[in-house]
Amino acid sequence: MTNPATILAQSGRPERIQGNPVNPPIVLSSTYRNAGTGPGNIYARWDTETWNPFEQTLATLEGAAFPALVHASGMAAITTALHCAPPGKIVAPRHSYHASLIVAQEMAEREGGEVVTVDIANTDETLAALPGAKAVLLESPTNPMLELADIETVAKAAHELGVLVIVDNTFATPLGQQPLALGADIVVHSATKYLAGHSDVVLGAVVTNSEELHTRMWNYRTHTGSIAGPMETWLALRGMRTLSLRFERITQNAAELAARLSTHPLVEAVAHPSLPNHPNRERAPKGCGVLTLRPKGGQEAADRLVEATNLWLPATSLGGVESTLERRRRFEDEAETVPVDLLRLSCGIEDIEDLWEDLDQALKTAVQES
Template sequence: MESRRVYPSCMTQHASQHPEFLAPDTVVVAGGRPDRTHDAPVNPPVVLSSTFVGQGEVYEGDRAYGRYANPSWDPFEETLGQLEGSELPALVFASGLAAVSAALSLVPSGGVVVMPRHSYQGSLALSQDLADRGALTVRPVDIADTEAVKAALEGADALWLESPTNPMLEIAEMGVLAAAAHDAGALVIADNTFSTPLGQRPMNSGVDVVVHSVTKYLAGHSDVVLGAVVTSDPALRTRLLSYRSLRGAIAGPFEVWLALRGLRTLALRIERSQATAMELARKLQEHPRVEAVRYPGLPGDPGHERAAAQMDGFGSIIAITVRGGAEAADAVVEALQLWTPATSLGGVESLIERRRRHANEPASVPEHLLRLSVGIENAADLWADLDRALQKVQD
């Protein structure tokens, strides 16, 4: 697929002097670098300070205190904002769920949120908790059913998009749904964790706010817990910044520095893991012990045509159902030697888990569904391990 070009609106001075547009795989490397002065560091430093020098009146934009801002956040926030197509920096949060919480705070008290029935578990749990306390009403929908989602938007205050969904990998018709939501007067929020801005840029489809679990692909090494929110609307960003500052949902400077270091290899990691995911998905759909495979890159997948039209790559997550039910699925996981049985996704290592082992996973997710997060290991080794485990269960 053809690489998009993005304007370096949030990059450091030396980069923004280039008149040409930069591709996203360049931005992840070049964004957020210090100015090119003699003896300057190539990488931005970690600033470990809880407060900042200030005299006289405190003005808007002053750092003042570590709960409001930190210089270590700036390079990451600027780069992610640019990658998502915003002229405003992103806002980094203490976790992906903290970012989700901030985005949901934009829904008015007692408002209605249309949300995919299959979504990030934390988003579902938090929205239900808010619903139980009367803070909002949730209308669950099959996000792949465009007409059903449009019907659910009547009187709604927000549409929550996740595409591909977790863990069912359904594809939303993002641009059509964003337009319908705006026609209904609803805010549009999208979780772009699975795809990353290298796979799709939801704001180009009319989305107002984009949420990320930075823990996953952006940081990419399973060693930090962070979240982020991006918007092009200054008023919305001000509200989100206020939410972060007042509730203390702030990230540690060293964790954000690690996330920026991880971001530098995002394009390479995704290129490798996506190619491997496609190879594994093709083989898995032919395996006698596999009942079904969901992967948007497969021509027979229900979401393939939409994904091909609106995404730059099909991602690195595969969902399979194993013949023999939950017991057989668990046995496959236990038999694996290279794949790591663990929750989360988006790291350099390949992870696998049976999603219904979590008590609050929606009942519509099959008991015998395994979610595979494909890493950057050798594809042949990953396949050999999967095949061996599946064959062992057969025996």
């Protein structure tokens, strides 16, 4: 089973024996009958069978040698991954997801280190920041600017310097790119987004090919208790069954909208890795459901546009079946280099003409008022 669509549909199901269910059961039990120290489960903070099908499926998709480790959220997963690096300097994209930068900064500062942010699309600048670093945290595409990193070149240079390479693969999904094959030591996911895919779960995961890192991350998750609930994990696997269909449709919608918006008279700028003017297009993953849009008329027009949509839902987060949008700088913690009028659009699986019609009418309402 190597085709992702087949893995998604088939992996993590109970053994094919007479009378077994098609789906894995949800086990709601904090503890297990267990005298002594095993074999079998002992306590649900350590391991519980409801995690295993999700963890195995994600590991197979990412091409990992060890099961993924499911976490309470993407941020819990990133925190675990960052804890694998020795104390010291961390290199990260200046347009990383803002909470990732906050956690990295807190961690580095407490340990006498620092976070050095770089333009991750600029490989020379990134490589120049690596000497002396303990970890590099990559996002590609970045959130929300959609910059694309040369993961392979950065990972190779990092390893020559003994720098741990962590890749947040939330935007690309394992269908878009497999960072372990490009040299990442640890891949992290906010499974809240495309993997679970229905905006009904907050969940995260880490994946690695290193037994040592797997053990360290298992220990950190277990001892800090940043574990996932069985319900959430089960729902995430249920959502993942359709990831290949959703991601294909979402990517098609995003690319088509980006192409149409790029010639719209009321649009200042639009970005999507599929556009001919996107720098480093050759580094694009096979799929991207997010695009960014800056309407003419600045921040006020952007805020009006969000209010003027009927179908697009004004909401944060991304990766659901429903299309959402937001102005990212409404958050104080967003990087100041993100333009104030930039809207991040997360495309869903709706009909393209409905999505277009709603955006077009919202643009007319918002921009023509300015």
